[in-house]
Every structure is written in structure tokens, then in C-alpha cells.
Amino acid sequence: MTATRSVLAAQATDFPRWFQDVISKAELADNGPVRGTMVVRPYGYGIWELLQEAMNRRIKATGAQNAYFPLLIPESYLQREAEHVEGFSPELAVVTHAGGKQLEEPAVIRPTSETVVGEYLAKWIQSYRDLPLLLNQWANVVRWELRPRLFLRTTEFLWQEGHTAHASAEDARAFATKILYDVYRQVMVDVLAIPVVVGRKTRRERFAGAVNTMTLEAMTGDGKALQMGTSHELGQNFARAFDIGYLSSEGRRELAWTTSWGSSTRMVGGLIMVHGDDNGLRVPPAVAPVQVVVLAVKDEAITAAHAIADELTAEGLRVTVDDRADQPFGRRAVNWELKGVPIRIEVGPRDLAANNATVVRRLRDSAKTAVNLTELTAHVVNAIEADQTHLLAEATARQTARITTVSTVDEAVDAAATGWARIPYDAVGEQGEDRLGESGITVRCLQRPDGGLPVEDNEPDLTAYVARSY
Amino acid sequence: MTATRSVLAAQATDFPRWFQDVISKAELADNGPVRGTMVVRPYGYGIWELLQEAMNRRIKATGAQNAYFPLLIPESYLQREAEHVEGFSPELAVVTHAGGKQLEEPAVIRPTSETVVGEYLAKWIQSYRDLPLLLNQWANVVRWELRPRLFLRTTEFLWQEGHTAHASAEDARAFATKILYDVYRQVMVDVLAIPVVVGRKTRRERFAGAVNTMTLEAMTGDGKALQMGTSHELGQNFARAFDIGYLSSEGRRELAWTTSWGSSTRMVGGLIMVHGDDNGLRVPPAVAPVQVVVLAVKDEAITAAHAIADELTAEGLRVTVDDRADQPFGRRAVNWELKGVPIRIEVGPRDLAANNATVVRRLRDSAKTAVNLTELTAHVVNAIEADQTHLLAEATARQTARITTVSTVDEAVDAAATGWARIPYDAVGEQGEDRLGESGITVRCLQRPDGGLPVEDNEPDLTAYVARSY
Ligand SMILES: [Zn+2]
Ligand SMILES: [Zn+2]
Numbered sequence: 001m002t003a004t005r006s007v008l009a010a011q012a013t014d015f016p017r018w019f020q021d022v023i024s025k026a027e028l029a030d031n032g033p034v035r036g037t038m039v040v041r042p043y044g045y046g047i048w049e050l051l052q053e054a055m056n057r058r059i060k061a062t063g064a065q066n067a068y069f070p071l072l073i074p075e076s077y078l079q080r081e082a083e084h085v086e087g088f089s090p091e092l093a094v095v096t097h098a099g100g101k102q103l104e105e106p107a108v109i110r111p112t113s114e115t116v117v118g119e120y121l122a123k124w125i126q127s128y129r130d131l132p133l134l135l136n137q138w139a140n141v142v143r144w145e146l147r148p149r150l151f152l153r154t155t156e157f158l159w160q161e162g163h164t165a166h167a168s169a170e171d172a173r174a175f176a177t178k179i180l181y182d183v184y185r186q187v188m189v190d191v192l193a194i195p196v197v198v199g200r201k202t203r204r205e206r207f208a209g210a211v212n213t214m215t216l217e218a219m220t221g222d223g224k225a226l227q228m229g230t231s232h233e234l235g236q237n238f239a240r241a242f243d244i245g246y247l248s249s250e251g252r253r254e255l256a257w258t259t260s261w262g263s264s265t266r267m268v269g270g271l272i273m274v275h276g277d278d279n280g281l282r283v284p285p286a287v288a289p290v291q292v293v294v295l296a297v298k299d300e301a302i303t304a305a306h307a308i309a310d311e312l313t314a315e316g317l318r319v320t321v322d323d324r325a326d327q328p329f330g331r332r333a334v335n336w337e338l339k340g341v342p343i344r345i346e347v348g349p350r351d352l353a354a355n356n357a358t359v360v361r362r363l364r365d366s367a368k369t370a371v372n373l374t375e376l377t378a379h380v381v382n383a384i385e386a387d388q389t390h391l392l393a394e395a396t397a398r399q400t401a402r403i404t405t406v407s408t409v410d411e412a413v414d415a416a417a418t419g420w421a422r423i424p425y426d427a428v429g430e431q432g433e434d435r436l437g438e439s440g441i442t443v444r445c446l447q448r449p450d451g452g453l454p455v456e457d458n459e460p461d462l463t464a465y466v467a468r469s470y
Numbered sequence: 471m472t473a474t475r476s477v478l479a480a481q482a483t484d485f486p487r488w489f490q491d492v493i494s495k496a497e498l499a500d501n502g503p504v505r506g507t508m509v510v511r512p513y514g515y516g517i518w519e520l521l522q523e524a525m526n527r528r529i530k531a532t533g534a535q536n537a538y539f540p541l542l543i544p545e546s547y548l549q550r551e552a553e554h555v556e557g558f559s560p561e562l563a564v565v566t567h568a569g570g571k572q573l574e575e576p577a578v579i580r581p582t583s584e585t586v587v588g589e590y591l592a593k594w595i596q597s598y599r600d601l602p603l604l605l606n607q608w609a610n611v612v613r614w615e616l617r618p619r620l621f622l623r624t625t626e627f628l629w630q631e632g633h634t635a636h637a638s639a640e641d642a643r644a645f646a647t648k649i650l651y652d653v654y655r656q657v658m659v660d661v662l663a664i665p666v667v668v669g670r671k672t673r674r675e676r677f678a679g680a681v682n683t684m685t686l687e688a689m690t691g692d693g694k695a696l697q698m699g700t701s702h703e704l705g706q707n708f709a710r711a712f713d714i715g716y717l718s719s720e721g722r723r724e725l726a727w728t729t730s731w732g733s734s735t736r737m738v739g740g741l742i743m744v745h746g747d748d749n750g751l752r753v754p755p756a757v758a759p760v761q762v763v764v765l766a767v768k769d770e771a772i773t774a775a776h777a778i779a780d781e782l783t784a785e786g787l788r789v790t791v792d793d794r795a796d797q798p799f800g801r802r803a804v805n806w807e808l809k810g811v812p813i814r815i816e817v818g819p820r821d822l823a824a825n826n827a828t829v830v831r832r833l834r835d836s837a838k839t840a841v842n843l844t845e846l847t848a849h850v851v852n853a854i855e856a857d858q859t860h861l862l863a864e865a866t867a868r869q870t871a872r873i874t875t876v877s878t879v880d881e882a883v884d885a886a887a888t889g890w891a892r893i894p895y896d897a898v899g900e901q902g903e904d905r906l907g908e909s910g911i912t913v914r915c916l917q918r919p920d921g922g923l924p925v926e927d928n929e930p931d932l933t934a935y936v937a938r939s940y
Contacts, residue, residue, distance in 0.1 A: 030590065032540035033547065034577050039590055042535035042605070049536060065512035066519060070502035071541075071579075071610055071626050072563070077503065090570050093542070095579070098563040099614030107504045109541075109565070109579075120500065120509055135512070140541055140610065144569030156541050 007338070010278055015222035016149075022272055023150050026281045026339045036148030036155030040265070043339065044151075046289030047268055048158065052138065054191045054286070055160060055263065058183040062175075064134035064162055069116050071140070072107040077115040080241040084114065087208020091143040093155075109142040114209065114234070114260055117163040118242030125256060127247045128167055132175065136162040151269030152226070152470050159264035165244055165256040169235070172257035173212075176231045177453065179261045180214050184229040192267065193284040193392040194218045194274050195399050196228055197465055199445025200454045202425075204433055207260075211235035214453060217444045217465065219399040220273035223419040225444045225467035228270050229263035273470070274395050281340030282363055284391050285384045291318045292380060293341045295332060297348030299325045305347045308357060311377050317384065337362060342387055343380055363387040403465075409435050412466045416441045425462040441468055477808070480748055485692035490620065492742055496751045496809045499620050506618030506625030510735070513809065514621075516759030517738055518628065522608065524661045524756070525630060525733065528653040532645075534604035534632055539586050541610070542577040547585040550711040554584065557678020561613040563625075579612040584679060584704070584730055587633040588712030595726060597717045598637055602645065606632040621739030622696070622940050629734030635714055635726040639705070642727035643682075646701045647923065649731045650684050654699040662737065663754040663862040664688045664744050665869050666698055667935055669915025670924045672895075674903055677730075681705035684923060687914045687935065689869040690743035693889040695914045695937035698740050699733035743940070744865050751810030752833055754861050755854045761788045762850060763811045765802060767818030769795045775817045778827060781847050787854065807832060812857055813850055833857040873935070879905050882936045886911045895932040911938055 007025050009017040023029050028044035031037070040048065056066075072095060078085045093109045096102060110116065117135065125133055142156045162179060166172040180198060188194045196216040206213045210232035217225045236255045238244065244256045275282040285291050292312055296305040302323045309319045320341075322332055336344050346358040346368075356370045361383055371379045402419030406412050409432045415421035416439070425446055428436070433443055446454050446462045454462055477495050479487040493499050498514030501507070510518065526536075542565060548555045563579045566572060580586065587605065595603055612626045632649060636642040650668060658664045666686035676683045680702035687695045708714065709725040718724050745752040755761050762782055766775040772793045779789045790811075792802055806814050816828040816838075826840045831853055841849045872889030876882050879902045885891035886909070895916055898906070903913055916924050916932045924932055 030593070032542075033544050033586060033589060034540060034542040037540035037542060038538075039540065039586075040538040042537050045537045046535070048538075065516070067512050067515045068508075068510040068518075068628065070504060070507035070509065071612065072502075072504040072507060074503050092570075093565045093568040093577075095563045096566045098612075099616070100560050100562075107563075116503065116509075119503060123500070142541065142568075146569070158538065 008278065008280060011221055011276070015220075018276070018278075019273060020150065022276055022281055022338075028268070028272070028281075029150050031150065032156075034155070036145045038150055038154040038156065040158075043289060044268060047271065047283065047287050048265060050287040050289065051187070051191065051267060052160075055183065055187050056138070058186060059136050059160065059162065059179075062134065062178060062183065064136045064164070066137060067135050068137050068139070069110075069113050069120070071110055073110050073113075073116045075106045075108055077119065078108060080115065081209045081237055083237070084209035088112070088143070091145070093142045093144055110139070111141055111143045112260070112262070113137070113139070113161055114163065114238050115242070118238045118244060118258070121163070121165050121256070121258070122242045122244045125165060125244060125246050128249050131165060131167045131246060131256065132171060133165045134162075134175070135164065136160055149470070151272070152266055154265075157265050159262050162259070162261045164259045165239070166258070167246065167248070167254070167256065169233075169257050172259050173233055173455070176212075176214065176233050176259040176261060179259075180216065180231040184216050184231065184261075184263060188216060188218070188228055188267070189392065191284070191286045192271055193286070193388060193395060194228070194270060195392065195396040197445060197447070198453070199447045199465065201230075201445060202430075202433060202443050203457055204430070205442060207232045209234060209237050211237065215445050217467075218270050218274055219395075219402060219420060220270075220470065221276060222273075223402050223467075225420060225465070225469040226266070226270050226273060227444070227469065228267055229261070231261035232259060234258045234260060269470070275391060276340070279366075280338035282391065283340040283342065285342045285388045288340075288342055289318060290320045290339070290341045291384055292343040292345060293320045293322055293336045294345045294347060295329070295336070296321070296323045296325050297329050297346055297351075300349050301325075301347040301352060304352055308345060308347065308373070308376060312380060315377060315381055317380070337366070343383060345376070345380070359383070361387055363391050412436065413439050413441060416467050420444070420465055420467040423464050423466055425464040426460065428464050428466070436466060441466060444469065478748065478750060481691055481746070485690075486619075488746070488748075489743060492746055492751050492808075493620050498738070498742070498751075501620065502626075504625070506615045508620055508624040508626065510628075513759060514738060517741065517753065517757050518735060520757040520759065521657070521661065521737060522630075525653065525657050526608070528656060529606050529630065529632065532604065532648060532653065534606045534634070536607060537605050538607050538609070539580075539583050539590070541580055543580050543583075543586045545576045545578050547589065548578060550585065551679045551707055553707070554679035558582070558613070561615070563612045563614055580609070581611055581613045582730070582732070583607070583609070583611075583631055584633065584708050585712070588708045588714060588728070591633070591635050591726070591728070592712045592714045595635060595714060595716050598719050601635060601637045601716060601726065602641060603635045604632075604645070605634065606630055619940070621742070622736055624735075627735050629732050632729070632731045634729045635709070636728070637716065637718070637724070637726065639703075639727050642729050643703055643925070646682075646684065646703050646729040646731060649729075650686065650701040654686055654701065654731075654733060657733075658686060658688070658698055658737070659862065661754070661756045662741055663756070663858060663865060664698070664740060665862065665866040667915060667917075668923070669917045669935065671700075671915060672900075672903060672913050673927055674900070675912060677702045679704060679707050681707065685915050687937075688740050688744055689865075689872060689890060690740075690940065691746060692743075693872050693937075695890060695935070695939040696736070696740050696743060697914070697939065698737055699731070701731035702729060704728045704730060739940075745861060746810070749836075750808035752861065753810040753812065755812045755858045758810075758812055759788060760790045760809070760811045761854055762790075762813040762815060763806045764789065764791050764815045764817060765799070765806070766791070766793045766795050767799050767816055767821075770819050771795075771817040771822060774822055778815060778817065778843070778846060782850060785847060785851055787850070807836070813853055815846070815850070829853070831857055833861050882906065883909050883911060886937050890914070890935055890937040893934050893936055895934040896930065898934050898936070906936060911936060914939065
């Protein structure tokens with residue numbers, strides 16, 4: 001399978017280039033015509049759809065309901081929350097003309113929807129009976145990026161953004177935390193097979209307008225960190241700015257407490273960067289648009305290939321037949337490998353003569369195993385399940401191996417050259433964050449000694465995870 | 471149930487006002503802050519999600535794959551197809567500034583994506599082996615509307631837009647027609663319970679850039695027409711403008727033939743206008759976010775209400791319990807009626823004493839029927855199925871009754887005051903279309919004598935359906 005190597009940069013040589021190559025050769029996405037935008041091709045979108053479905057189901061299980069808020073937000077809305085506007089102003093895309101005329105008030109394309117949702121929460125919430133109000137939307141947002149990169153940082157991206165209002169700070173915190181663990185971590189670990197370190201952002205890394213940002217960080221194949229999702233306690237900042245109030249059960253008017261939380265097409269970038277290898281993409285079975293490809297090596301095997309596929313499809317697997325027997329077999333095999341399809345079944349006249357098929361497990365060692373046709377379906381069903389688990393175990397082992405425990409900022413800088421550093425936050429502090437920043441390194445998140453979430457910025461004995469990041 | 475009447479305008483008095491009232495009182499949507507935009511609330515979005523799922527499944531069954539193209543399109547793209555830019559220019563929203571700077575080339579927010587998709591089809595298609603290429607996307611689009619109306623004509627709306635490329639005109643036509651019948655008509659009739667008249671648009675009503683626009687038209691409660699979806703043959707217009715070519719099996723370079731087709735949140739507007747009555751919305755069970763609501767009349771009935779709901783949920787129904795026994799029962803009942811929930815089950819102490827529950831079928835006559843608890847689940851399952859059918863039969867009967875066959879344009883104008891007119895197109899022609907237009911009436915579509923689709927503009931003996939429209 002050295003043929004693939006010629007089409008992809010090697011990970012060890014140039015990881016970012018390898019990333020771009022995979023996206024292009026596996027037909028996941030293309031650059032859009034407006035700088036920084038992205039065209040998601042069917043194979044990439046198929047992964048996103050399955051991921052979205054897994055996420056959406058878990059979001060609904062928390063009691064949140066989907067809704068849809070407008071793309072265009074009056075510019076003045078952004079200005080109502082001081083930190084929010086400061087954080088997002090440099091990234092806004094502004095509509096100044098529409099319907100052939102200059103607009104009286106320019107409209108911005110949403111970079112996120114706290115402001116417009118805030119306006120409606122204020123309208124819809126009257127009494128404590130209306131709380132908690134739990135909303136989510138699947139939408140596109142636009143943030144003008146200086147250094148765009150497909151899937152990771154695109155000018156337009158697809159995401160879900162949740163917005164909730166609660167009667168108390170405790171309730172808001174509990175819900176934001178539930179999303180973090182029961183929705184985001186579950187999807188990342190159980191569905192994407194990506195281990196994540198969960199923690200609290202430092203003050204400087206916080207979402208613009210939040211009092212607390214919680215994050216899930218994944219380790220990429222080159223030892224950097226990738227923020228996979230965030231959940232924010234917004235305190236009463238937006239409630240104050242948009243007057244989201246309610247009448248308490250005692251008849252007093254109170255301000256609500258709000259949260260917001262988001263996860264995006266960036267997760268697809270994470271999947272590529274965590275699981276990919278020098279031969280291309282490796283897609284976890286749970287989000288693989290094609291879980292099994294059955295290749296007919298020659299014309300004589302086409303009927304058998306379809307019969308095998310039918311049996312696997314009947315088991316609920318997502319199966320494709322590649323019966324382009326007039327095209328070179330080697331190139332077809334390499335292509336499916338590049339696309340990271342978990343199981344490849346090769347059927348040729350020789351296999352059939354022996355009542356066998358050849359099974360290749362992309363997520364393991366890609367060795368070729370002859371499997372008797374009578375056992376094939378059971379074999380594949382087991383392999384799919386085992387390989388989802390294997391992928392997670394592999395990523396977890398690498399993550400563990402590449403986190404170094406250190407005690408000074410200098411050591412952290414060294415360790416972050418090839419992986420992550422774990423360091424007492426007391427040895428870093430805001431000053432240490434400045435020094436790390438000079439080397440392009442950031443504190444990714446803070447954890448309590450037991451791995452739990454800090455509730456305040458200044459808790460003692462916190463552990464900081466420190467890394468370069470995408 | 472006269473209580474509802476006070477909150478809604480009567481349909482007969484002011485149908486557009488009734489429509490607005492229903493949207494607001496049933497909590498389907500709100501006006502957005504930027505003129506003409508829409509906030510889709512959870513109940514309205516719940517209908518859209520179910521509709522989307524039904525549509526998406528059928529789209530995929532045709533072999534089309536989902537993808538995602540960027541929101542922002544370079545202004546110059548629009549100008550490449552002359553009729554297209556003429557049709558859409560007045561409706562464009564333009565981003566002139568982004569990232570704190572003026573853009574070198576302004577970007578328009580997509581009003582539809584033929585142009586940007588065309589650019590990529592040209593890139594992706596090399597040979598006849600790549601055809602047909604069948605794509606679909608679920609997206610938001612923006613068209614600046616002079617007279618916006620929630621769900622029917624909003625500045626931003628949600629839709630799916632399909633884009634396909636084919637090797638021949640026949641293939642393109644066959645596919646556009648398949649979408650029309652096997653996807654759109656099926657969803658409208660079988661899922662939304664809305665009968666539609668399917669036909670070809672006249673030249674003046676055609677999509678900007680198409681050589682043929684096919685449409686599905688529904689009759690609203692006030693006898694107007696509503697275009698529910700369209701499928702277009704684009705000929706080689708976009709293939710020429712974007713150079714979508716392919717190498718034929720004989721090795722010659724040929725231009726492809728393309729199609730596009732779309733259906734939107736406007737269908738939710740259609741659902742409201744076709745099925746609603748003076749008491750509010752009536753939602754077809756197939757897209758009802760809540761198919762059954764179980765109302766506990768008093769506190770003592772709450773446990774029983776939940777037990778009933780559990781049993782119905784186990785049958786796969788979407789069920790909600792209203793156990794707000796501390797709030798007036800009448801108001802709760804009216805509210806669910808307003809929301810158009812197909813089946814309302816009322817459980818009070820008196821019902822329970824008789825081992826009964828009271829069933830009210832919103833899609834029939836709303837009479838109260840006592841049903842023994844042992845038979846309740848079967849009764850409801852049957853009712854749900856029968857009432858989906860009933861709704862379609864009712865809408866079909868009304869549509870048939872309100873179409874008048876006429877032979878002159880003057881008669882058509884008269885008939886269109888309260889319903890639709892059916893008239894030989896030979897008696898109308900382009901001149902007749904002008905005259906109809908003066909009375910705010912249009913030819914909605916043309917059919918062959920046998921009800922089939924005309925393949926050319928000038929076929930003889932075509933029947934025109936003529937109506938006022940939303
Ligand atoms: Zn392995
Ligand atoms: Zn009826």
C-alpha cells in the first residue's frame with residue numbers, strides 16, 4: 001500500500017500539509033470561492049450527518065428543544081454586551097446593502113447567537129414556570145478568519161449552539177456541566193472514539209461574555225491540542241444586557257442566569273487529525289458513511305460481491321459495493337484505504353473458489369485475512385464493534401504517552417514541543433500564560449487534583465494542561 | 471370551544487390576519503429583528519424537523535447525496551448567467567465589509583446556489599462516468615422581500631436545494647420529473663395531507679435561468695394558490711456559464727445538462743393555510759411534534775395520565791402529558807386545540823371511576839367520546855391513522871369543489887375571486903396572462919389534457935390553472 005504515500009505528505013514531515021492532502025484526496029471538502037469558506041463534499045458531509053444525529057439525540061435527551069433564529073442580527077444587538085462585542089467585532093461580516101438599497105442599520109451575519117436569542121428569551125420568559133428554557137439550534141455562523149484552515153477554522157462553519165435560561169446560578173452551572181459531560185464528552189468518546197481532557201478555561205481563554213468556559217480538548221496526531229467543544233456559564237451578563245427577567249414564585253422580579261454551548265464541523269477536523277495515518281483517513285465505524293466496502297476484484301465476482309453486501313446491509317451496516325472491475329484493483333483499494341472505510345472485503349475468483357472472502361481491517365493493521373463466506377457476516381459485525389473500541393484505546397494510549405508532567409514553565413515549553421504538559425497552575429499564573437504565549441503555547445484547561453471541574457478561577461492546587469493548538 | 475375565537479381572527483373575515491394569529495398563538499414563529507426575518511419557535515421547528523426527515527429520506531432514495539456549499543458567493547458568479555442575475559439582483563443582500571475591512575469583491579448571501587454549485591460541478595465532473603452527479607443541500611437562503619409574510623415569504627428561509635448534472639437533456643428531465651412526483655408530491659400528499667396540482671409553469675412564471683419550471687400548487691383555505699415546491703430543467707444554461715463539461719464515452723467533450731429543485735419552510739405555511747380552521751391549527755399526524763396530548767383534569771388523575779401516555783409512547787406515538795392541574799382546564803384544552811394536536815385525551819376522576827378516558831379528535835368534529843381504558847391505545851392508534859387520511863380527503867374535496875372550469879379570461883377572473891379556474895390555455899396565452907395580472911391573478915401551471923406534464927411551452931390543448939396566490 002505504498003502507493004498512497006505518493007499522494008499524501010507524510011505526517012512526520014509536514015502534518016498540516018498531510019491534513020490538507022487527506023481532505024482533498026479523500027474528497028471531504030474543498031476551499032470555497034470566498035476566502036476561508038468551505039465546500040463540504042458528500043463524503044465529508046456524510047460523516048457530519050452521522051455525527052450531528054448522535055449529538056442531536058443526546059441534546060434532545062437533556063430536554064432541550066430545537067428552534068431557529070435568524071442569520072442576520074442588527075449591529076446594535078452585538079454592542080449591548082461589552083465583552084461580547086469586543087471579542088467578536090474583528091470577525092464580523094456586515095451586510096450594508098440589501099434589496100438594492102443601503103440599509104438604515106447594517107446587519108451582521110451571526111458569529112454566534114447569544115444576542116438575538118437573548119432578545120427573544122426576554123420576550124418569552126414571564127415567570128419562574130417558564131424556566132428552565134432550553135433551546136438549541138443547528139445553523140451556520142460566520143467569523144472572518146485571518147488564517148483559515150478547512151474544518152478547523154473556516155470563515156463559515158456549521159454548528160449547533162445551545163442557549164438556556166435558568167432561575168439560579170446553580171441550575172445554570174449544572175446544566176452547562178451536563179451538556180459538557182453527558183452530551184459532548186459522550187459523543188466525542190463513544191461516537192468519535194476521541195479521548196478528551198475536560199476542564200475549565202483560564203480567564204484569558206474564556207468566551208467573550210462568559211463567566212466560565214468549560215472545554216473538551218483532544219490531542220492531534222502531531223501532539224497539539226484541538227478544542228472540540230465548549231460550554232459556557234454566562235452568569236447574568238446577557239440577562240442584564242437583554243433584560244431576561246422572570247417573576248419568582250414569591251412574586252419578585254429576578255434576572256435569569258443563562259448558558260450557551262457549541263460544537264461544530266471542527267469535530268470532523270478533529271476526527272481526521274486524531275485518527276488519520278500516513279495512508280489517509282481512518283473513520284470510526286459509528287460515523288462512517290461507508291462502514292464496509294465490498295470490492296469485486298474481477299467481473300466474475302460482481303454477483304457474489306452484491307450478495308455479500310446485501311447480507312451485511314440486512315444486519316444494519318452501511319455498505320457499498322465497488323464493482324468497477326474494469327478499473328485497476330490496486331488503485332481502487334488504495335482509494336478506499338485513503339477514505340478510511342473501516343472494513344474492506346475483497347472478492348475475487350480465487351477467493352470464491354475457496355468459498356472465502358478477504359477481509360482487511362483499516363483501523364487495525366490492514367493485514368489480509370481469508371474468511372469463510374458462511375462466517376463472513378458475523379466476522380464483520382464483530383470487527384466493526386471491536387475496531388471502534390480499538391480506535392479509542394489507541395488514541396487514549398497515545399494521548400497518555402504524550403502528556404508530560406512538569407513543574408516549571410520552561411519545562412512546559414519544552415514538553416509542548418512534541419506533546420502536552422501537565423503542570424500545577426500555581427507555577428504558571430497569568431504571567432506564565434504570557435510567557436507561554438510567546439512560544440505559541442496556551443493553557444488549554446484547568447482541572448482539580450481529582451480531575452474534576454474547578455468552580456472558580458482562583459482555586460488552589462489546580463492542574464493546567466498546556467499545549468500548542470490548532 | 472368558543473373561547474379560541476376571541477384570540478383568533480375568523481378565517482372568513484380576514485384570512486391573512488387569522489394566519490398571523492395562528493402562528494403567534496400556537497407559538498410557531500415570531501418576526502425576527504431584521505425586517506422580514508423569522509424566528510422559528512420549537513413547536514414550529516418540530517413540524518419542520520419531521521417534514522425535513524420525510525423529505526430527506528425520499529431525496530436520498532433517488533440516489534442524491536447531501537453536501538454543503540458556502541453561504542457567501544462572489545458577486546461576479548451571479549452575473550455569469552444573464553437571466554439568473556436579472557431575476558435575483560433586486561433581492562440580494564450584500565456583504566461589503568468583513569473582518570474590519572472593505573472587501574475587494576463584495577459577496578452576496580446566496581439567494582439560491584446554482585452559481586456556486588455550478589463552479590464545483592465543473593471542477594468535479596471529468597468524464598461521462600461521473601454522471602449523473604446528484605447533490606442536495608439543506609441550507610438557509612436570503613432574498614430581500616418587499617412584502618414579507620411569516621413562513622410564506624421571509625427574507626431568510628430554510629430549504630433544501632437539489633442540484634444535478636446529467637449527460638443528456640432526457641436524463642435531466644427524467645430526474646427533475648422524478649423529484650417532482652416521487653419526492654415532492656409524495657411528501658405533500660402522503661405526509662402533509664395536502665393535495666397538489668402538478669404542472670408546468672408558463673414562460674413568464676419560470677425560474678430565472680431555467681428552460682422549464684415544474685410546480686406543485688396547493689389550495690389554501692381562502693381559495694388561493696400556494697406554490698409548494700418547484701423542480702427546474704436548466705438546460706445547458708448553467709453548464710455553459712460555468713463550463714460544466716465532460717468527456718463522452720466516444721472521447722468528445724460535451725456540455726452537461728443540469729437541474730435544480732427546491733422546497734422550503736413555506737410548506738409549513740401551506741400546512742397552516744390548508745388545514746387550519748377557526749379554532750386554530752390542525753397538524754397532520756405524520757408531522758405532528760405532539761400527536762397525542764393526555765390532559766390530567768385534576769391532580770388525582772396525574773398518575774393515570776402518565777400511565778396512558780407511557781402505553782401510547784410504547785406504540786411509537788409522540789405523546790405529551792399536560793399535568794398542570796393547578797391551571798384552568800378549559801384554557802389548557804383550548805390551547806392544545808389551537809396547537810392542532812391531533813388527539814386530545816382528557817382524564818378526570820369521573821372518567822377514571824368509569825374506567826374510561828375522554829377522546830377528542832381535533833382533525834374530525836372534536837366531539838367527546840368516552841373510551842374504555844382497555845381499548846384506549848388501539849382506539850388512538852386507529853384514530854391517528856384514519857385522521858391522517860381524513861385530512862387529505864377533506865382538503866381534496868375542498869380543492870375539487872372550488873375549481874371552476876371556464877372558457878374565457880373574464881370568467882377566469884370571476885372564478886378566481888373565490889377559488890381557482892381551469893381554462894384552456896389557448897383561450898389565455900401571453901396576452902391573457904397580462905390581463906389576469908391586472909387583477910392580481912396568475913396562471914399557476916399548465917397540464918396536458920390527461921393531467922400530465924407538457925414538455926414544451928407551445929403544446930396545443932393545454933389546461934391552465936388560474937388563481938390568486940400567496
Ligand atoms: Zn491500531
Ligand atoms: Zn373533517
